[in-house]
Amino acid sequence: MLKHDILIIGGGGAGLRAAIAIGEIDPELSVAVVSKVYPMRSHTVAAEGGAAGVIKDNDSFENHCMDTISGGDWMPDQDAVELFVKKAPEELIQLEHWGCPWSRESDGKVAVRPFGGMNIERTWFASDKTGFHLLHTLFQTSLKYDNIIRYDEWFATKILVENGRCQGVTALEIRSGKVQAIAAKSVIICTGGAGRLYPFTTNGSIKTGDGLALAFRAGVPLKDLEFMQFHPTGLPGTGILITEAARGEGGILVNKDGYRYLQDYDLGKPLDINDPDHPVKKSMELGPRDRLSQAFVLEHEKGGTIPGPYGHVVHLDIRHLGEKIINKKIPFVRELATKYAGIDPVFEPIPVRPVLHYTMGGIDTDIDTATVIPGLFAAGECACVSINGANRLGSNSLTELLVFGRIAGEGAANHAKNNPGPDISALESQEKDEQNRILKGFYQKESGTENISGLREEMQEYMDSGVGIFRNEQGIRKTCDKLAELKERFANIKIEDNTSTFNTEVTVALELEGMLEVAQALSHCALDRKESRGSHQRSDFTGRDDDNYLKHSMAHYTGDIPKIDYKDVIITKWPPAERVYGR
Amino acid sequence: MGKTIELEIFRYIPEIDEQPAYRSYEVEFEDDWVILDAINHIKDKMDGSLSYRWSCRMGVCGSCGMMINGIPKLTCATFLKDYYPKKVKVEPLLGFPVERDLVIVMDDFMTKLENVKPWMIRDKDKEKTIDKGEYLQSPVQLEKFIQFSMCINCLLCYSACPVYVVDNNFIGPAAIALAQRYNLDSRDDGQDQRNEYIGKHEGIWDCTFVGECSKVCPEDVDPAAAIQQAKVTNTQNFVKSILWPFGGKK
Numbered sequence: 001m002l003k004h005d006i007l008i009i010g011g012g013g014a015g016l017r018a019a020i021a022i023g024e025i026d027p028e029l030s031v032a033v034v035s036k037v038y039p040m041r042s043h044t045v046a047a048e049g050g051a052a053g054v055i056k057d058n059d060s061f062e063n064h065c066m067d068t069i070s071g072g073d074w075m076p077d078q079d080a081v082e083l084f085v086k087k088a089p090e091e092l093i094q095l096e097h098w099g100c101p102w103s104r105e106s107d108g109k110v111a112v113r114p115f116g117g118m119n120i121e122r123t124w125f126a127s128d129k130t131g132f133h134l135l136h137t138l139f140q141t142s143l144k145y146d147n148i149i150r151y152d153e154w155f156a157t158k159i160l161v162e163n164g165r166c167q168g169v170t171a172l173e174i175r176s177g178k179v180q181a182i183a184a185k186s187v188i189i190c191t192g193g194a195g196r197l198y199p200f201t202t203n204g205s206i207k208t209g210d211g212l213a214l215a216f217r218a219g220v221p222l223k224d225l226e227f228m229q230f231h232p233t234g235l236p237g238t239g240i241l242i243t244e245a246a247r248g249e250g251g252i253l254v255n256k257d258g259y260r261y262l263q264d265y266d267l268g269k270p271l272d273i274n275d276p277d278h279p280v281k282k283s284m285e286l287g288p289r290d291r292l293s294q295a296f297v298l299e300h301e302k303g304g305t306i307p308g309p310y311g312h313v314v315h316l317d318i319r320h321l322g323e324k325i326i327n328k329k330i331p332f333v334r335e336l337a338t339k340y341a342g343i344d345p346v347f348e349p350i351p352v353r354p355v356l357h358y359t360m361g362g363i364d365t366d367i368d369t370a371t372v373i374p375g376l377f378a379a380g381e382c383a384c385v386s387i388n389g390a391n392r393l394g395s396n397s398l399t400e401l402l403v404f405g406r407i408a409g410e411g412a413a414n415h416a417k418n419n420p421g422p423d424i425s426a427l428e429s430q431e432k433d434e435q436n437r438i439l440k441g442f443y444q445k446e447s448g449t450e451n452i453s454g455l456r457e458e459m460q461e462y463m464d465s466g467v468g469i470f471r472n473e474q475g476i477r478k479t480c481d482k483l484a485e486l487k488e489r490f491a492n493i494k495i496e497d498n499t500s501t502f503n504t505e506v507t508v509a510l511e512l513e514g515m516l517e518v519a520q521a522l523s524h525c526a527l528d529r530k531e532s533r534g535s536h537q538r539s540d541f542t543g544r545d546d547d548n549y550l551k552h553s554m555a556h557y558t559g560d561i562p563k564i565d566y567k568d569v570i571i572t573k574w575p576p577a578e579r580v581y582g583r
Numbered sequence: 584m585g586k587t588i589e590l591e592i593f594r595y596i597p598e599i600d601e602q603p604a605y606r607s608y609e610v611e612f613e614d615d616w617v618i619l620d621a622i623n624h625i626k627d628k629m630d631g632s633l634s635y636r637w638s639c640r641m642g643v644c645g646s647c648g649m650m651i652n653g654i655p656k657l658t659c660a661t662f663l664k665d666y667y668p669k670k671v672k673v674e675p676l677l678g679f680p681v682e683r684d685l686v687i688v689m690d691d692f693m694t695k696l697e698n699v700k701p702w703m704i705r706d707k708d709k710e711k712t713i714d715k716g717e718y719l720q721s722p723v724q725l726e727k728f729i730q731f732s733m734c735i736n737c738l739l740c741y742s743a744c745p746v747y748v749v750d751n752n753f754i755g756p757a758a759i760a761l762a763q764r765y766n767l768d769s770r771d772d773g774q775d776q777r778n779e780y781i782g783k784h785e786g787i788w789d790c791t792f793v794g795e796c797s798k799v800c801p802e803d804v805d806p807a808a809a810i811q812q813a814k815v816t817n818t819q820n821f822v823k824s825i826l827w828p829f830g831g832k833k
Binding site: 040106110144271 | 597599615626627630643644646656660683684686700701702703713714721724728734735771780782
């Protein structure tokens with residue numbers, strides 16, 4: 001049986017940071033990175049704007065904590081936020097030491113830029129390809145550790161639990177179609193979010209929330225899943241992201257009349273674009289993403305948006321920045337808009353609409369990234385530690401995967417050193433069962449009439465209509481019912497390809513199987529949260545209800561409808577208050 | 584809708600096909616469709632057995648490189664309308680073994696990438712701890728290497744390289760560009776270690792500077808320039824090592 005001390009599922013930013021942490025701790029520990037894609041394909045690569053960390057003299061620990069907590073509408077656990085903010089600068093400097101090409105001031109120091117929902121500029125950036133540089137820096141750095149072994153293009157299918165401890169996974173080698181157990185003393189899940197539950201998303205095709213389904217089925221609760229972030233500026237049609245940095249640098253959002261409509265939605269009053277104080281932090285275009293996406297919907301209902309071939313849009317105007325600044329600070333924005341929207345933002349405004357972007361909830365972990373199963377950890381977008389609460393602030397996610405990726409690596413290493421090896425014969429029997437399940441249910445599936453992409457599209461349609469930017473009981477119920485139906489129909493999927501070499505019909509079916517579980521957990525969390533908070537806006541329960549819902553939703557796997565209960569939010573220094581932007 | 588275009592796609596499943604064959608698909612498309620959209624449409628609606636790699640569909644993950652009418656392209660950044668009404672021939676990247684259909688075997692590149700040591704190598708006396716803060720680097724110093732750091736490992740340059748496609752021993756454009764990316768970084772001292780592998784290895788001396796790699800690069804990395812620079816550095820080192828046997832380093 002394949003055997004390592006520690007397994008990391010997922011090779012994006014969090015997974016690689018964890019792997020390097022273990023490489024640094026002890027070269028004798030064998031750590032394996034199991035990823036369904038080559039690590040440099042992971043979706044961390046697509047992050048654009050930057051990573052938040054307090055480094056400038058005019059900033060403070062309290063500022064970053066407060067922005068994060070109010071940005072999350074008091075749902076973040078404040079002990080986790082404090083840890084995150086404290087560790088953020090050292091992680092960003094560490095990445096600098098490893099070679100990340102951060103953009104610089106003329107004196108050679110790292111430069112920072114303003115971002116939405118932040119009261120001070122604290123976002124480190126590498127032009128507007130920060131995620132790309134961060135991921136490649138981590139990946140290339142990971143290559144120097146002899147004890148980091150990679151299983152590229154292996155798809156994890158099950159978490160193996162024996163004797164109450166996590167003891168490894170079974171994984172499918174996509175190249176050969178072989179399912180094998182990989183034993184380990186600890187496992188870290190770092191598989192990213194579940195943006196592909198929705199039809200219109202910035203997320204790449206790989207972001208199917210596999211790790212959430214793995215943990216859920218193994219018995220770990222999924223936390224706060226109803227909080228899904230819609231980013232206000234996606235390109236219509238493709239859903240490609242136009243970074244918030246475009247607004248951080250001074251870009252404005254206007255409706256069909258060229259009017260800065262955000263001022264009508266309690267986000268402050270606009271300053272003239274030529275005013276030296278524009279853009280004002282935590283105001284107007286630099287409000288938080290949830291509020292800006294909600295303002296779009298309300299403006300649309302008011303008739304202020306602009307019809308287009310892929311639904312209504314508003315305009316993101318960056319023309320006043322001028323070609324020089326655009327090329328220097330946000331060249332990728334220009335490249336993407338030119339290529340995929342057919343307009344050059346130096347001369348024309350960019351059509352944008354809200355697009356599903358980020359999974360705030362995820363695998364329930366404690367502040368040390370540990371789950372309820374001893375030996376099983378989670379970090380990054382797939383996890384909910386939780387620092388993002390009901391709405392994540394832009395540029396906190398890249399920092400999160402560094403800070404908590406490292407903590408997960410250290411925790412997993414420590415666990416591996418202090419626990420016995422795997423129970424091989426028990427694992428062999430689980431391995432055999434899982435091999436049979438994948439073979440019979442997928443590779444050699446004989447009958448079946450349901451089309452995989454058809455089921456996926458139905459799921460996405462109902463997620464969008466039932467648990468989108470605004471929700472109500474009737475809509476959420478419809479989605480819950482549909483998902484229950486789709487799960488039944490999934491048993492009857494049609495797989496025509498019975499070959500074993502790089503069979504992507506099978507991997508796509510496995511992804512869908514997991515997505516249906518996660519979608520169901522999400523929808524039931526949304527149904528039961530009868531209040532409006534952050535990204536979860538109920539038109540039938542419009543106010544925030546701290547008395548009843550200042551609590552994390554916890555979805556438990558039952559095999560049928562998930563069971564939902566609650567866990568208190570941890571408050572340390574910042575008692576719940578009104579979220580205020582622009583006033 | 585209304586317009587249709589023909590895609591002629593390379594198909595090969597090793598366990599059932601004795602040899603590769605081409606299969607044609609007629610696809611209705613919109614003007615804003617990229618080739619990857621058509622391939623996804625085929626996979627979802629016409630033929631679930633087609634295998635290929637893709638993810639970000641915004642030109643940054645590097646997964647979806649294929650030969651389009653004989654030229655290596657990222658299929659997420661190549662538009663059907665630019666080929667219409669002619670048909671589009673889609674093949675796996677040239678110069679690599681084929682795993683299946685449009686999926687190539689990447690092992691060779693992954694080994695070469697690791698061999699050029701694409702990580703910071705610093706002299707011991709320059710190493711500092713995290714609490715001492717960042718290494719200063721001026722925008723001018725950053726400018727020296729930033730272009731070579733933009734490589735997304737899509738491997739189009741290998742498929743375009745007349746040397747690599749006939750002789751896989753060549754380290755190849757992307758790996759050399761990434762070595763240069765670190766060599767030119769003011770924070771790095773690892774040039775000698777990298778050149779040990781690059782200079783002695785057959786390869787850069789075979790590069791004929793036709794510059795095809797730079798032409799196909801979707802990120803304007805200009806690997807041809809990196810190879811040129813590496814050649815000059817290694818020639819100087821070679822000459823110095825003959826003239827000054829006590830050390831011709833740097």
